[in-house]
Amino acid sequence: MPQSATNQGGPAPAGTVGAATAVAWDGVADLLRAGGLRWTPQRRTLVDVLKEHEGHVTATELIARCRELDRTTTPSTVYRTLDVLEEFGLVAHGHGPDGREEYHVLPEQVHGHLYCSGCGATWEIRPETGAAIVDALAADLGFSVDLSHVTISGRCRGCHDSPTD
């Protein structure tokens, strides 16, 4: 399997992340406290890591980075904190092509993902295309899709006819 490049600058450009992003994270501490939750060093570490990881990350990667910043980090804490952050809409989780947990940091708009089994890259599905999918399924049997949780696999244009699989 090739390196899992995260091809956001490609055919389907991801939402622009930048200044606005930092602001969102600044408020986390207060956001949590407002909900009766607490701001702990461990959560601070995870948020620090998330700040530098715009886009998509696997839970395992997050845990590894946290460990670099704080040697005492425990997996269970990271997973639990991610759950909390998800409730606040700061991250969204989905499952990669191999079924492993994958987190989308600061999902500015709901979007699905494409995974190329040829080169291992992932793309975001453009909103318009996503809408087409949602519409198709709504028409089919009144199903309202939760796009954020979707990862569709296949082969990108480049790998279309390569025999890598």
Place this chain on the structure above:
Amino acid sequence: MPQSATNQGGPAPAGTVGAATAVAWDGVADLLRAGGLRWTPQRRTLVDVLKEHEGHVTATELIARCRELDRTTTPSTVYRTLDVLEEFGLVAHGHGPDGREEYHVLPEQVHGHLYCSGCGATWEIRPETGAAIVDALAADLGFSVDLSHVTISGRCRGCHDSPTD
């Protein structure tokens, strides 16, 4: 979470399974041998289990059932056999909404799946609808989708406005 009903008879009827199905399994032994592979008691057990499980099953369920028939069944063997059967197109694997392995027995036509986070039921995506999705993504960036590997979650018509989540 409710029982995960497999709602094949619903809005999106699954392909009819029956007589033709049995035939497909009858040839497995020869099919394998023709490919230089072997027909072992363990594989026989798994195939026996698959015979009684038209539709969708999780890997765990298959392993459990194999254990009932043959107490000595090992998980690794089941997974490996499943891989082999997949290469012959006799089963197809995907990932359920929670990322767990899920196998589709004798997929007569490629199809994706819908999972309702409200009632836990799953539906198959109708071929026409699936085609619409494939087309949309092909148009987007020349991506050729592997529908069989897709599970999209959301809420079905019935659960549309229930607050179960």
Place this chain on the structure above:
DNA sequence: CTCGCTATTGCAACTAATTGCGCTTGGGGC
């Protein structure tokens, strides 16, 4: 019927993710 090659098996170790539980501690109240 026996032999040998190699596909397969079973074990054991390992990764990813999840959960129950007792101890710790953030942070509002006094």
Place this chain on the structure above:
DNA sequence: GCCCCAAGCGCAATTAGTTGCAATAGCGAG
């Protein structure tokens, strides 16, 4: 500035799935 107590933490055990490796056993050849 000190107390309290539920939120949260770390640990350890559990489930699902995967992999390396040595021993086993299909099955075609002779």
